[in-house]
Each structure stands twice: as structure tokens, then as C-alpha cells.
Amino acid sequence: MGTTLESTDEQMRELLERLHEEYPDTTISLRFSNRLELLIAVVLSAQCTDERVNTVTAGLFEKYETAEDYASASQDELAEDISSITYYNSKAGYIRDACSQIIDEHDGEVPDSMSALTDLPGVGRKTANVVLQHGHDVVEGIVVDTHVQRLTRRLGITDQHRPEAIEQELMTVVPEGEWVQFTHLLISHGRAVCSARNPTCSACVLEDICPSSKLDSQVDLDSGESWDSGSGA
Numbered sequence: 170m171g172t173t174l175e176s177t178d179e180q181m182r183e184l185l186e187r188l189h190e191e192y193p194d195t196t197i198s199l200r201f202s203n204r205l206e207l208l209i210a211v212v213l214s215a216q217c218t219d220e221r222v223n224t225v226t227a228g229l230f231e232k233y234e235t236a237e238d239y240a241s242a243s244q245d246e247l248a249e250d251i252s253s254i255t256y257y258n259s260k261a262g263y264i265r266d267a268c269s270q271i272i273d274e275h276d277g278e279v280p281d282s283m284s285a286l287t288d289l290p291g292v293g294r295k296t297a298n299v300v301l302q303h304g305h306d307v308v309e310g311i312v313v314d315t316h317v318q319r320l321t322r323r324l325g326i327t328d329q330h331r332p333e334a335i336e337q338e339l340m341t342v343v344p345e346g347e348w349v350q351f352t353h354l355l356i357s358h359g360r361a362v363c364s365a366r367n368p369t370c371s372a373c374v375l376e377d378i379c380p381s382s383k384l385d386s387q388v389d390l391d392s393g394e395s396w397d398s399g400s401g402a
């Protein structure tokens with residue numbers, strides 16, 4: 170029986186409590202040992218699994234250590250070094266250009282403000298939020314990736330589509346002290362249970378408060394389509 174609680178605040182409180190219990194130690198799964206590595210890993214992770222990124226960066230971070238190393242690499246060489254990553258050609262270009270800008274405008278250091286980060290080629294608000302939170306310990310917003318986008322829509326927390334609009338709504342309902350963990354909790358739940366194609370609603374700790382539950386609802390509120398029509402039954 171999936172029904173949202175009376176208010177979004179109540180729904181949020183309940184969801185946080187249950188997911189904290191389910192995934193007590195969840196955190197970022199990308200591997201990095203400094204801010205530049207974090208930035209590179211997050212840029213590489215767009216539309217690619219963190220697992221694949223970690224495999225590639227294990228060797229990449231041995232070969233390239235500074236912004237200068239990336240900026241001075243040839244496009245072909247860097248693209249080849251990340252060729253098992255999705256959109257490797259564009260990402261190689263973004264990384265080289267972002268590192269040149271970091272050298273020219275920030276003395277080779279990854280900047281620590283939202284505006285300076287989002288000025289870098291290939292860096293949007295999601296990437297900037299991750300770098301600020303995990304590289305600089307600065308929390309300015311909520312990271313909205315594909316899991317957060319899907320789950321917040323399925324759970325009836327938002328009906329916005331664009332990640333930026335979802336983030337703005339979430340910032341009004343997620344308690345500020347939870348802004349970082351909220352993302353990791355939803356990513357963990359998305360990976361473990363609430364997958365894009367075939368969520369395991371019968372094993373979900375949020376089933377009774379989820380208006381998209383397949384046990385009770387015909388419609389996936391994320392896609393707006395019937396579960397039978399393709400999201401998997």
C-alpha cells in the first residue's frame with residue numbers, strides 16, 4: 170500500500186529515518202585523494218558508472234598528478250587514456266580546458282566557489298556541488314544525479330523534471346544538515362532496490378509511503394508511464 174504521508178515534510182522525515190537505518194555508512198563511491206582528482210573523477214562519471222571511473226582513474230591518477238599534466242597532454246593521448254569511459258573524447262577536451270583555466274585563473278588550485286567552478290568547461294552545478302562538498306567541505310546545495318532525480322519523483326517529493334529545479338525544491342524540504350547525506354542515501358537505495366528499469370518494490374523499506382509502488386500503483390511517477398509499458402513489472 171503506497172501512499173505519501175500528509176505533508177512533504179513528514180514524508181521527508183520518514184524517508185530519511187528509514188534510509189539512514191538501511192544505509193548507515195553510505196558516502197561517495199568515487200575514489201580520489203585530492204581536489205583535482207575529485208574534479209576529474211566527477212567529470213568522468215557523467216553518464217558512466219562510478220565503478221568504471223574508479224578502474225580508469227586508478228591508472229590515470231598515477232600518470233597525471235597536476236593540472237599542468239592534464240593541460241599539456243595532447244587531446245589524443247588523454248582521450249586514449251580514458252577511452253573506456255563514455256564520451257571520452259568530449260571529456261578529454263573538457264578536462265584539458267578546465268585544467269588550463271585552473272592554471273590561468275586559480276594558480277593551479279581547484280576553486281572553492283560555485284561560480285568559479287561552474288565557469289570551468291564541462292562543470293555544471295551537480296559536479297560543482299560534489300567538489301564543494303567533498304573537496305572543500307562547503308555545502309551550498311544538494312547533488313541531484315540520475316538516482317536522486319528518479320527517486321524523488323517516484324516518491325512524490327517533486328514533480329519537477331530538470332535537476333536544477335529539483336535541487337531548488339529539495340533545498341526547501343531536506344533539512345540543511347542532511348543535504349550531503351540525502352544524495353548518498355538515495356543513490357544507495359537507487360542502486361540496491363529502486364533501479365530505473367525494474368525496482369524491487371516488494372523488498373523496499375519505503376514501499377508503504379511510495380505512491381509509485383508497483384504493488385499498489387499502475388504508474389511510475391518518474392516516467393509518468395504505466396509500469397507495464399516498459400519500466401518493468
Ligand code: SF4
Nearest residue numbers: 363368370373376379
Ligand atoms: S522500489 Fe518501488 S516502492 Fe521503493 S521507492 Fe522505488 S518505486 Fe517506490
